Amino acid sequence: MPGSQPGTIVTDPNATETRIQVLSYDADHFSEHEVDNVDKLAPFLESDRMIWVDIDGLRDESTIRKVGEMFNLHGLVQEDIVNVHQRAKMEEYDDHLFIVARMVMLEDHLQTEQISLIVGDNFVITFQERPGDCFDPVRRRLREKIGIIRERGPDYLMYALLDAIIDGYFPVLESYGDQLNDIEDQLLSRPTSSVIARIHRMRSEFFILRKAIWPHREMVNALLRESTPRIRPETRIYLRDCYDHSVQLIDLTETSREIASDLRDFNLSQVSMRQNDIMKVLTVTATIFIPLNFVAALYGMNFDTKVSRWNMPELEWAYGYPFSLTLMLGTAISLLIFFWYRGWLGRDPTWQRVPQRRFLRRIRRHRQEREISDRS
Amino acid sequence: MPGSQPGTIVTDPNATETRIQVLSYDADHFSEHEVDNVDKLAPFLESDRMIWVDIDGLRDESTIRKVGEMFNLHGLVQEDIVNVHQRAKMEEYDDHLFIVARMVMLEDHLQTEQISLIVGDNFVITFQERPGDCFDPVRRRLREKIGIIRERGPDYLMYALLDAIIDGYFPVLESYGDQLNDIEDQLLSRPTSSVIARIHRMRSEFFILRKAIWPHREMVNALLRESTPRIRPETRIYLRDCYDHSVQLIDLTETSREIASDLRDFNLSQVSMRQNDIMKVLTVTATIFIPLNFVAALYGMNFDTKVSRWNMPELEWAYGYPFSLTLMLGTAISLLIFFWYRGWLGRDPTWQRVPQRRFLRRIRRHRQEREISDRS
């Protein structure tokens, strides 16, 4: 609400119920608990192990407020956590880093979910809007001690989570790439109007994607460049990788958008070409038959040939009918020659058949190449 | 007037009458007065409480001049206050900060109003063009001592006011978002020409919105970055939040503009597709019937069959009429096959019916998602 007190926590009554999971670990130990009350987090905090508190669902205001008190979070941070429309950003506070990222999922349609990360001295807290995330591989790496993740501090865990979020965009973009290829195939074989609505819908979703991706680059860059002591130098090298990925994602999104625009233009060109073809058929038919029709109608007039010899003497010629047929044939042939000369009889649309198949094959090979070169 | 003396105060005779309200407070006290004369402000100034002077309506030149003298405002500041077409900006003077912001309202059509803020040692003055503003929640927070607002200085009050102004853009953008969704629904079910004018009007209003919003980012950033001692460090953290909001607003406005453009293009594509359909119906009908008509007209000619056996002997064949009907039927069927082969009989427009409903449902779900993700 405009003008309301900063730090006001307005939870969405439709939000998912809150669920809290705690992972506590050091190089040698690992435990995983689900707690039903924030107060039960206290014993974990007191141990000297690293802990990761993962909070799903933002319906319960009191939980967030209690977590806020326990970990000393600024009022604005608490507000931003429940207000799930933040751009990706990084803010440094005395006691912790506050990071906002945005996860995407593509099931039937594109969905985004805000992930808030709090990085403290020996803990990482993550807030998610809904259950279901892309962190399972990270949990497995912790559980099964894969790689160095259990030996590093909270900055490395934060990197691992950010990396999982950012890498989660790639399958989504690949799926869009496949759809664009489908549409291209369809357009090459036969332009249909349903494609317009489909491209329109994709472009709407690209707006959402773009709005979600862009700020990540800035955010990762801030983590890289700012001299916060919370990010250790050996972690920075990994964040550089993360940064490269976010740049790649922006590249891919922009390219996809441009390809979608191109396909739309291509479709419109084809529609316009097709209208041309339709008009040509109409024009050729009408222009040839209208004069013929006129001749026929002429000799269908009922002037009385008996009255004078000026009244339609042709009707009584011995070869009147053959004469009129010849007249019509001559007219038709002249017009056909005229149209042929203009090039309106050239079967332009045939290109849509045989050569197109060949072209299609070629394009497909080229598309496979592109798919490979686009998958990252 | 070009070339006139700087600091000239030219009030608009159509402006609203001036009304002055004073809120005087400290952590323990609060009073609220309406004064009819600038001179009556003097006692408030002498007390050591914080005061907020809110001046509505800029018709009365002498009031502004007197306020200017009392608070020692530069001539250019006084000129900018009545000249209500400033871009949002921040200027530092010896005795005060001068801030211009722009409030929006959407009733029937989009309206904007310039708000000038003067931030001094222990006072904040606001000048508004018209009565009615978005500051009521701030007044309530002062009156009922909600949060820390009564304990902080003029910089925090300024932040609270700026925050209220900037957050006031969100409902406006949401309303435009709803309109865009309406238009999309309408376009998907049935393109109508009235949509063109509606989109055109929205785009005009987006120009106004964009012109109003963009400079706020710069202005808030200047407040954040410049090392003015008037903004205390603990307030800066709140201004950072304000800055994030203004960036979000710019994002939303740009996205809305792009969606509006997209809808316009989508509409035009559909119109062009529809014209294609219309042309196809005309072409198919005309192309089939014109040759038939020709055959009918041919046998309507009046050549005298008596004169020679070359003159329309068909007319006297026993099966002349069935022959001609067969000829016509054959022509029609050949042409139908030709058109079917070309794909012009494929009922393209049917997509607008059944599958579209399904698509519509899908899009609507997706839109709800977007609404949520766009509401901030």
Add this chain to the structure above:
Amino acid sequence: MPGSQPGTIVTDPNATETRIQVLSYDADHFSEHEVDNVDKLAPFLESDRMIWVDIDGLRDESTIRKVGEMFNLHGLVQEDIVNVHQRAKMEEYDDHLFIVARMVMLEDHLQTEQISLIVGDNFVITFQERPGDCFDPVRRRLREKIGIIRERGPDYLMYALLDAIIDGYFPVLESYGDQLNDIEDQLLSRPTSSVIARIHRMRSEFFILRKAIWPHREMVNALLRESTPRIRPETRIYLRDCYDHSVQLIDLTETSREIASDLRDFNLSQVSMRQNDIMKVLTVTATIFIPLNFVAALYGMNFDTKVSRWNMPELEWAYGYPFSLTLMLGTAISLLIFFWYRGWLGRDPTWQRVPQRRFLRRIRRHRQEREISDRS
């Protein structure tokens, strides 16, 4: 001429004849003279008053050369003064600042005029292409000692002149705004082709305006930022105002251009919609009547019913004529139902009548708002 000696003064023989006016003043005195010879400027220079030398018309090469010698102007400066196609710029020389600005006038069509300003220790020289300028209010302020202008140095006079030039763009942009509103009204009531040429012409003039305005911002910014001792700190505050105005002008020009583009697109959409309507009328009429015509032509054939009972027995049925009429009516009604189902009979164009009036009123109110918010 490419390759010619730098500092070459090539006056345009069509330029206006040169006219020199001197204003000499200090806080207490003021005199105003027209001199016919540059040499007569010497006595003014020797006094310790401020002088403003205003030179109109650039036809006379010797005058410019003599002024150049008297005030010690660099050869390139003299070249730039007569070469009236400079972009607005600021250059610092040892003895003076050299400033180029561009004035606009809109009479029948858009005209621009280069103003060169030389700011020295106690003098300001202005060179104008033609008589007639926007400096009269400044002259009046000097003559009648309005404000502080007579007490300040050459930098303040320069500011006053620049301010007059820049503020002179506002009425021009307002006039274009009015024209755009006119065009919008016209388009809403009835799209006409003359609008295309009018928008095209306006866009051409916007190119000129934009080219003229943009460099002013840079130039004023250079005056503000560069640490030249010729601009006193108390004048800088006024230049900041000037800078704000030039930014506003750029904003307004860009917005006007975008509105013009939008109107062009709007017009084209309406034309395309209208073509759709025209096509629909043609298609509906032709498609309904062509089959009817065919039936009529069919029964106009002259097959001899006497020869066999297969030859057009309908002609001799008792109810043959009613049968054929029923056939036609049935065909027509089926087709009308088909078209109604397709929505081609829906009177789309009616929107142009009643609701449009209402919309027009709404837009007009909104436009008044915009006019106000655009006037600065």
Add this chain to the structure above:
Amino acid sequence: MPGSQPGTIVTDPNATETRIQVLSYDADHFSEHEVDNVDKLAPFLESDRMIWVDIDGLRDESTIRKVGEMFNLHGLVQEDIVNVHQRAKMEEYDDHLFIVARMVMLEDHLQTEQISLIVGDNFVITFQERPGDCFDPVRRRLREKIGIIRERGPDYLMYALLDAIIDGYFPVLESYGDQLNDIEDQLLSRPTSSVIARIHRMRSEFFILRKAIWPHREMVNALLRESTPRIRPETRIYLRDCYDHSVQLIDLTETSREIASDLRDFNLSQVSMRQNDIMKVLTVTATIFIPLNFVAALYGMNFDTKVSRWNMPELEWAYGYPFSLTLMLGTAISLLIFFWYRGWLGRDPTWQRVPQRRFLRRIRRHRQEREISDRS
């Protein structure tokens, strides 16, 4: 060739034959020689006069190599000299500055030529692709001792040459401006399809121009800003002028491109308007006559009126023919009223006649203004 040794000199066998001219001068002396062998340059080098070696035609590899050895040019410099597709650039080497610029000529079509300049302690070498350049005024200034050119060092000569090259773009752009005006005239009087190809060709040439001009700004700026001791401070003031010109050129090119785009859009709008007119004529004619034709065909049917009184009794009415004529007339008039009401009879195209002339005159005046304001 990709991967070949850097510094490889691959001369174009089609290049012009090499021709060497030496100008040797100081304030008091001047001599001008054509030499047929690089070795003959040695005596000039040993004198303490300034020399300008002008080499035309790049066919002879050995010449370039010998010059390279004599003046100690880096291998990459030699490569760049013969590889005539460099962007304008400036590179500093120990013994000399290496500058690449691009000259334009417009004869029948646009041509560009790379000019390489080597600026040493007391020499300037220029390499040109072909004979014929824009340096004659510079040669004349040297020969006839016009201005200060003979008194200054190699940096001033370099400036004079660069200035000649950059100023050589102005006549080309003016010529394009004239062509654009021609096209506009033509479009206003009567849109023709040949204009499309002409605008298309101009736009292709603008791509070349733009590619040629843009890097010059950067290059001159590098000369201005970089602290190379080879450019004396008193020359920098002239380079600033050069920089202004290159900015003006970029402005002009961009504006010309935008005007060309605008003209293309204008033309397309007019074509679309015209198609509208054509369609209207077709629709009005067809829609009026098709029903009339139907009535005529109706009464051309041959139902036997003798068989029953239901069979076309109209044919035997006393006023059957006048009745049918009245029916047709009534139909025609109703349709005309309908079309008039729709506004399809309004003679839209007349605007192309009388008012257009008036508009044309106005535009022409405005164009003259623009021509003046564009010529620089």
Add this chain to the structure above:
Amino acid sequence: MPGSQPGTIVTDPNATETRIQVLSYDADHFSEHEVDNVDKLAPFLESDRMIWVDIDGLRDESTIRKVGEMFNLHGLVQEDIVNVHQRAKMEEYDDHLFIVARMVMLEDHLQTEQISLIVGDNFVITFQERPGDCFDPVRRRLREKIGIIRERGPDYLMYALLDAIIDGYFPVLESYGDQLNDIEDQLLSRPTSSVIARIHRMRSEFFILRKAIWPHREMVNALLRESTPRIRPETRIYLRDCYDHSVQLIDLTETSREIASDLRDFNLSQVSMRQNDIMKVLTVTATIFIPLNFVAALYGMNFDTKVSRWNMPELEWAYGYPFSLTLMLGTAISLLIFFWYRGWLGRDPTWQRVPQRRFLRRIRRHRQEREISDRS
């Protein structure tokens, strides 16, 4: 896979089999070996010669891991080598520089291949996706000791390889330039619809090219500017050349894209012009013949002239038939005059014949010029 351990090497099972080639050299010696096992590289490393290890095909994970251990490569570097969708980039590690570049080939369709370079103290390692590259000239220069390449260190070899990769883009762009010229020729002689698909395909490939080229500029710039001791000053001068080439490539790609867009627009304009022509033919024919047909149909009506003297007395006039013919002729001539006046009979399309040839010749000459000026 999102969330997987950083440094994970996931080789593509479809990748080419790994092949290792070692070139070992110093100023006096040169040897070239193919090894089948990474371990066999050890003896080369121990010698004090420079070595270049060229690894083709990335199928074999263990090879890459072993090379990583032997040369001490960071896990992320190993990941990036097999993950062949990196943007061109440069990263500095303690023991080596890591550079990613992208090679292009155009056979039938555009293909790209990632080249990873590791530059160490006395070695360069290159990883390629597939056999076949553009490094043969570099190998020959090493083998035959052409130029200074055998006397310089690994930085110079890296430069030579980068230069070969970047210069490899030029032939590709030239080939696209030729195709664009072909298309232009085709469009000028006769617009065909197949061109639309061809331009569309080229534009898709330009997206790939652009995505590949742009990051090279940044990467080379990083090599130039960053103060890494691995790049010796004498090599930097060569990298500057490389940088110039990458800027030229970007220029060329952007220009090609714009030309492709222009051609598409040009084609659409021509299609629209042609549709205009088609419509004109239809309109002129239909509008002339429809009234004639009406007159003929009129006098084909069967009103019984015997019943009254009002029933079609024309039929029995002595000159009824000549009268009707005159009526038709008059109508036709009036309509022809009307169309001629409107300019619809003007043989617009003729421009496509004679003048176009002339224009074509001119354009071709101009194109040759452009080809020359575009080849670099």
